[in-house]
Amino acid sequence: MLRTHTCGELRITDVGKKVTLCGWLQKSRDIGSIGFIDLRDRYGITQLAFDETKNPETFEKARIYGRECVLRATGVVDERSSKNPKMDTGDIEIRVEELEILNESKTPPFTIEENTDGGDELRMKYRYLDLRRESVRKKIELRHQVTKHTRTYLDAQSFIEIETPVLIKSTPEGARDFVVPSRLNEGEWYALPQSPQTFKQLLMVSGMDKYYQIVKCFRDEDLRADRQPEFTQIDCEMSFVEQDDILNMFEGLTKFVFKNIHGIELSDFPRMSYQEAMNTYGSDKPDTRFEMKFVYLDEVARGKGFGLFDSSESIIAINVKGGAEFTRKQLDELTDFVKQPQIGAGGLIYCRYNSDGTLKSSVDKFFSEENLRQWAQTCNSAPGDLILVLCGKKSSTQKQMNELRLKLGRQPGLIRSGEYKALWVVDFPLLEFDDESGRWHAMHHPFTSPKPEDISELRSSPGKVRANAYDLVINGVEVGGGSIRIHDKKVQKEMFSLLGFTDEQAQAQFGFLMDAFEYGAPPHGGIAFGLDRLCSLLGETDSIRDFIAFPKNNAGRDVMIDAPSPLSKEQLEELGLK
C-alpha cells in the first residue's frame, strides 16, 4: 500500500510513530511559519503540519496545492497543541517530512463539503465528486450495511441466494418491459425482468425451499419524481408456508436490520386488514406514527337540513389535538390544500371546540351547539381541539382525508426523528376493476392466491374476493409486499381467464409456469422489499436517489456518462435494425 494508515485511524497512542498517509486535500491554511493541511479519505480527516523553519521546501509545496489534490505525506505522529474533540483524530497531527503529489485537481465545480454550493443537476453530472461528500458517502455505506445484515439474517435462516436471469422473455401484462434485441435470433427480443417472480416460483417447484436474491429489476415507466428505471429488490420466497409464516419471518428480518443499523428494537408489527386501513386512514399504507383516525359522522350529522351532508355517501372527520388555536389564515390554507385539483375536495368544514367549552363551526347555520357537541363526542374531542370534516363519495373522501391527515401529521417538528411505526396490511382485494380497460386487474399480480374461503366467489363477485396478500408499511411507506401464490394449475388458469387472457395467450406467456405446476408444485409464498426505499427510510430522507451510487434523472438519463445515446449504423445493422 502507498500508505501505512488511513486518515481516520491515528490516535494519541500512536504519537511518535512514523506514518505515511494518502488522501485528498480538504483545506489548507498557515499560521505564521506553520502550515496545515486537512487530509481526507473515506475513513476520516487527519491534520498535517508543515514547519517552515525545519522543512522550508515541503512547507512551500503544501502552500501551493489546491483543494482535492491527491497527496501522500510521510512524517511523525505528534500530539496537537490545540486539540479538536469533534474529530476522531483530533488529538494528533502529522509533522510532515516528505510530501508527494499523486495527482492534481482542477478546482471542483462545487465545494466538497456538507453544505455544498452545487445544484442538483451539477452534482449529478459530477456524481463522482458528490460522492466524496461525507453525507452522500454515508448513504452508500448504509446501503451496504443494510444488504449485509439482510444476508446475515437470511443465511442464518437457511435461505439460499440464487441468481435468476436478466435476459428473459417479455410479458406485456403489467408495466412496460425494457427489451433487448437478439442478434443471434433476428427479430426476437429478450426483456429485462420487472421482478424475478416466475423464476422464484420455479425455484420453489424445484424444491429450493427458501430462496432470496438482492437483485436489479427494471420498469420502463413514465418516470415520476424519485422513480428509477432500474431499482433493487430484496426478493424472497419460501415453500410449505402459510401467510403468518411469511409475516413472522420477514418481521424478524426487518427487526434485525433496524436493530443492527440503528440499535432500535421495533415492537411487534400490528396486522391491519386492507378494509380497516382504508376506513381508518383512507390509505393502504397508513402512517401510524400519529393518531387522527377517521371518524364517520354519518349518523350524527345527517338529516339536519344541510344538503351537502344529506346528499353525501360519507361524512368523515378527524380530530386535531389543540387545533382550536388555528388562525383563520391557517384554516384557509387547509381549505385551499384540499381543494387543489390533485386532491379534489369541494371544501373543508371545521368545528372549533374552544378551550372555554363552546363549539363554533363553519356550518353554524345548520347545526346547533347541541348538534356540534354530538360531533365532538363522536370524535372524542376535548376543549382546545379542532374537528375537520370532508364529505362526498366514500372512497374519494377517504383519499382526500388521507392527504389532509398526512399534511397535518407530518408537519415539521411533530414527528420525532428516529421514530418508526411498522405494520402489516393484510387481506387485500384480489382484483380491482379498471374503468378504462373495462376489465378486472390483479391488484398484486396474477400469481397471487385468493383466500380459500373466498374462492367460490371468483366468478360471481370477483370484487369481493380477498387475496392472501400483504404489505409491510413503515411510517406510511410501503417497504415490502408479497403474497401466498397459486400453486394449482386450474386456479392459475381461472385467474388468467378472469384477467381477460385467452387460453392461448396464457399458454404463450406463462405456459412454462403452468406446466411446472403439473409436476408437484409445493404451496409457497414470498415477499419483495424495495431496497432503495428501505434505505431511504433508514437514512431518514425521502429521496431514494441519494442511496444509489449512480442514479438516473427523471427522464431516465445518466447525465454523468450521457446515456442513453445513439448507436452507430454498424451496430444497428448487426442487430437487423436499420
Add this chain to the structure above:
Amino acid sequence: MLRTHTCGELRITDVGKKVTLCGWLQKSRDIGSIGFIDLRDRYGITQLAFDETKNPETFEKARIYGRECVLRATGVVDERSSKNPKMDTGDIEIRVEELEILNESKTPPFTIEENTDGGDELRMKYRYLDLRRESVRKKIELRHQVTKHTRTYLDAQSFIEIETPVLIKSTPEGARDFVVPSRLNEGEWYALPQSPQTFKQLLMVSGMDKYYQIVKCFRDEDLRADRQPEFTQIDCEMSFVEQDDILNMFEGLTKFVFKNIHGIELSDFPRMSYQEAMNTYGSDKPDTRFEMKFVYLDEVARGKGFGLFDSSESIIAINVKGGAEFTRKQLDELTDFVKQPQIGAGGLIYCRYNSDGTLKSSVDKFFSEENLRQWAQTCNSAPGDLILVLCGKKSSTQKQMNELRLKLGRQPGLIRSGEYKALWVVDFPLLEFDDESGRWHAMHHPFTSPKPEDISELRSSPGKVRANAYDLVINGVEVGGGSIRIHDKKVQKEMFSLLGFTDEQAQAQFGFLMDAFEYGAPPHGGIAFGLDRLCSLLGETDSIRDFIAFPKNNAGRDVMIDAPSPLSKEQLEELGLK
C-alpha cells in the same frame, strides 16, 4: 409452517415425537402389510411407514401416489428395524397417521435421480425438475457458499459493496454490447455492461477506497460451448495500491474461499511472468499440477543435417515420464492429435529413452545415439521416458506444444481429484498487434497502466511495453484478472490514441472518465473473478452452466421460458421501431 421438521433433520434422539413433514415422493414400495415412502426435500430424505392393519385408509393412499407428488405426513418418529447408515435419517422412520396430498404430479419426463435418463436438451427445458436432483442442487448451494465467503472476507477487509448501473452507454470498443432502446429518448439506446470497469474507477475517484460487487455482466458474443451471454463477476477495486497489494489481498480471498469450501489450505501462489509462462508452458494460463515443462533443443538439435529443424525458429521438447512404454498406436494418435487443423503442427517427432539405456527416435537418420543422449540430458530424461518434439515458428510451436502437454497431463487418472495449483501470471504485454485491423489492441483493456519503466517506449516499440496486469490461474483455468489502472488523463489520452481513437472518439466515449481524472484521481487498481468459472473449478466440473440456476443454451436461448421471442407490434411502435 405446514411442517414441524424438514426431511433431513430427524434422528434417533427424536423417537417418540409427533412430527409433520412435507416433501416430494422419491419412491414407494410395500413389504407385505407395511408400505414405505421415501419423502424428499432440500434437506434430505425421510422414510415414511404405513401400517395396513393399523391404518388401512392411509396405507391405501400411500400406494396410489406416484413419484414427485407433494405430500404432507403426520406421525410419530420410530426407530427403524433395519437401519440405513448411508442416510443421515437412516436410524428412524415416521409411523404415519395422517397423509395429505398437497399437489399431484404427472410422470416427470426424466427420472429425478443421480443417474438420470434425461438428455441435456430435455433437462434444460424442464430445468425446474433437473434442479431437484441432488447433484444439481448442490452446485447451486456451492455457488451460494462461494459468494457468502467472498462477502465475509471482503467485508472484513473494509470493502464496500456498491451497485453500479445496468443501463449504461454503449462503447463499441471490445466485445459487442447488448443494447436497450429508450422509449423516453427515442433513437437513443442504453447498453448492458460488459463489466462495471469505468464505474468502479469512478468510485475510486470518489474516494470509496475499497469497492466490490458481485454483479451480472453481459457480452453479445457468438457463443462457444460453455459461454453464457450473461455471467457473473466478483468485481473489486482498491485505491492507493501497487500491484503486490492487490495480489496479496486477492490471494487471501482465494485461500479463504478454498479453506471454507473445501477445507484446503492452498500454499502461497507463485508469480510467473507472462514471458516465462509462454516459454515454459506455451500458455498464459499454465496448468501447473503436472510437470512436462518445455525444453528448447535449438542448441543441441540444430545443424545436424535435419532440414526441418535447421529451418525452424524453435525446436521444443517435453519429457514424458515413463512414456517409453507408449505403443506405436499411442504415438500415432498423438501425432494425429497435433496434426489436427485446430492445432496445426506439421508432425510429431519422438525419442524413446528405453529402460535398457538405449535411445531410439523417429529421426534416427539424422541423429546419432550420441546426439539423442544430448537431447535426453537437456530434457533431464531418465531411462523409461519419452521425449516429444515439435518445431516451427516459435509462437505457434509453443501453442501446439501446450495442447500436447495438456492432453498428456490431463489424462484421466493422472490428476488427483481435489488438487489445486494456483499461480499469478504477471507482466503481460500492454498491447498486441491485430493483423486483421492492422492496429494495436489493448491486451487487457484500455484502462490498464503500462509499467512506469516501460512508458518511454510506448511510441517507439509499443509491443515491448509491459502492463501492470495480472491473471490468477488455477489448474490451468483463468479464474481472475486485473490491473493497476491509468489514473492520469495524459497517459489515458495517449493510450486511446495508440489504440486508434481520434481525440473526438475518445472524448465522446470516455470523456466522463478522463474528465474525472482531472479532479484528483488516486492511484488505483483492481481485479475481477469469473464467479461461474470459480464455482465450476471448486465443483470440479468443466461446465460453468451447471452452476447457473437458469442457463442459456449455445444459441443464447432459454429453452425453458422460450426466450428470446418476438415482440408485439404495439411494443415495437411504442419504442419507435417498426
